[in-house]
Amino acid sequence: MVKMRDVAKLANVSVATVSRVLHNPETVKEATRNKVLSVIDEVNYKPNMLARQFRRNETNIILVVVPSIINTVFSGIIEGIEYEAASHGYRVLLGNTNRKVENEYNLVDLLKKRQTDGMILLSERMDPNYIKSLSEEYPLVLATAYIEGLKVPSVSIDNVSSSREAVEHLISLGHREIAHITGPLQFAISKGRYSGYRQALMQNNIEVRNMLVQEGDFTFESGYNQMLKLMAIEKTPTAIFAANDEMAMGAVKAAKELGLDVPKDIAVVGFDNITFSSKFDPAITTVAQPLFEMGQKSMKLLLQQIQGKPILKSQYILECELLVRDSCGGKIKEKVMNEEIST
Structure with a gap:
């Protein structure tokens, strides 16, 4: 089955550009738009209908997948996410996985069924290729960790x-x-x-x-x-x-x-x-992480994707301090x- 990344490769554009052609064509230059549409016709690409309807059926809810709500590191990040989300009229749905990767895969169904507008992952337990595939179809941000070679919007520290x-x-x-x-x-x-x-x-x-x-x-x-x-x-x-x-x-x-x-x-x-x-x-x-700022930045990146805006920089590394x-x-x-x- 032809995927969005295949279209992007053949058209020599980013996956994000193909997504914008499908969801917000007015944001893409006419020449680029026509090139992408031509490839779509040529390979008979069938976009995920749920993803195509995504922008027209917003829930104003974002999913945050958390390995453990007991860990106060995550609560600090969530505080930043909720602050930024609330300022833009979004609510946060917490998905506590109790450190079980199967629970993470189950929570993804909320995204696929359009019950949430996007997802912030505070975990790196799922298969990296699966995370990459999700990011090509849905708004997604990986927070706390940067996985080498994985081109997914991420916010982390060094x-x-x-x-x-x-x-x-x-x-x-x-x-x-x-x-x-x-x-x-x-x-x-x-x-x-x-x-x-x-x-x-x-x-x-x-x-x-x-x-x-x-x-x-x-x-x-x-x-x-x-x-x-x-x-x-x-x-x-x-x-x-x-x-x-x-x-x-x-x-x-x-x-x-x-x-x-x-x-x-x-x-x-x-x-x-x-x-x-x-x-x-x-x-x-200890080494102090800028937890609130990490949450804020993650939510800002997610909002850019939800609104169909281009992500100019996918990896953000924030500063730490030795206390x-x-x-x-x-x-x-x-x-x-x-x-x-x-x-």
Whole structure:
């Protein structure tokens, strides 16, 4: 069956241009429009009728697919989505998948049945080719993750450089035995943070020890359990970089139960800057993501597609910030240095 991307390839235009010819032909130059229509006739392309009717049957509802509503990272992004959506007269329908990919595929039916005008994915669990195929027929934005080679409108951060900065901070404090509790390594986010960890060590001539890398699943419990494993090996780490704050907090709990002081005996750094990270004891040093802004930008990109406007740039990477708190010992070092300067 001929698909929209086939028409785009033969006409030497983007898929978005073919979509505009079908939905908003007045926005496309006459010469380009005629070329696309000629190819459509030549290959007997039959557009998805649901997609063709999409603009004429708006629901003013957008679907946000969330792996877990318990995770406050997603709630921060959703806040930004809802703010931008409400300002344009849209409502947000949350689809909580409980981290099950089959639930994500089921939620796509809402999009295909025109019960929602577009979808924002806060997950990368579905097959990338399937996501790409969906994006060619329906308004779709991938938020939080950028999948290499996947040309789908996306909003994310640079997980590699942000993680590298966090680990380099630990190195600047004198640590060389630095462990990493990763997220699930089948996901691009986890791979990016692991890559940043490796880069920081290698660029500072520090050996990457496989025993110091343990895979978690972004939960408090996995941070706790992986920390116990790390502290049971012969040459224990002096610092931990956890791929999110929940695992960092789990690691701190395990360390305390082992009779260790954080950060005097072992330093801990997390990622995300969830609300509780600043209130935890000790307060977690972390990488702060611009969650609200990520949500806002994702909704703006989705609205552009719903309104038939061209997407001039498909990948947006927002800036992060390393927040130094008590769990890594950085505050203690700053205090000592300031005291030395004052004397």
